[in-house]
Amino acid sequence: MIIVLMGYMGSGKSIIGRELASVFGYEFIDLDDFIISNEGMSVNKIFDSKGEIYFRKKEARYLKEILEERTKIILSLGGGTPCYGKNLDLVLNNKNIESFYLKTTIPELLKRLRSEKNNRPIISHLDTDEKLIEFFGKHLFERSPFYSKSDYTVSTDNRSTSAIVEEIVLKLI
Numbered sequence: 001m002i003i004v005l006m007g008y009m010g011s012g013k014s015i016i017g018r019e020l021a022s023v024f025g026y027e028f029i030d031l032d033d034f035i036i037s038n039e040g041m042s043v044n045k046i047f048d049s050k051g052e053i054y055f056r057k058k059e060a061r062y063l064k065e066i067l068e069e070r071t072k073i074i075l076s077l078g079g080g081t082p083c084y085g086k087n088l089d090l091v092l093n094n095k096n097i098e099s100f101y102l103k104t105t106i107p108e109l110l111k112r113l114r115s116e117k118n119n120r121p122i123i124s125h126l127d128t129d130e131k132l133i134e135f136f137g138k139h140l141f142e143r144s145p146f147y148s149k150s151d152y153t154v155s156t157d158n159r160s161t162s163a164i165v166e167e168i169v170l171k172l173i
Helices: 013-024 031-039 043-050 052-069 087-092 106-119 129-147 161-172
Strands: 002-006 027-030 073-076 097-103 152-155
Touching: 002 013, 013 027, 013 073, 013 161, 027 031, 031 043, 031 052, 043 052, 052 073, 052 087, 087 097, 097 161, 106 129, 152 161
Parallel strands: 002 073, 002 097, 027 073, 097 152
Antiparallel strands: none
């Protein structure tokens, strides 16, 4: 079985994924980290030097490669991954995959990301809470229809990592 986690940045995909990998004894793969490792540069550098189209093509190729070549993994997708090309179809049309949308509200995203926005280049230029809220709202409006096609939706607001992991485990047994 492959467990795929999707959701917006700050939804907890990486931390939940690592914990789930520990519980199941699976390998954890963060797709963005996989891309960084294989391309030898950060996502931002790829965007800056080669463009978004190049990045999205590589993202799709690496996603397909991971899903075809590996089993017993927890895979955390990038926030935009399900929204481009056939990426979501690759996940949803594979009977060996269970997909989860880690759903997080805008107020919770603001709480989680406000203090670390300097480590998130996509939002580092947004200097007020209002601008962050507007940005999150626009992105969630565009991306939620994709995320919502997951097999399961798990709310992450005001919940501990262990509570979220437990809910996911219970849905799978």
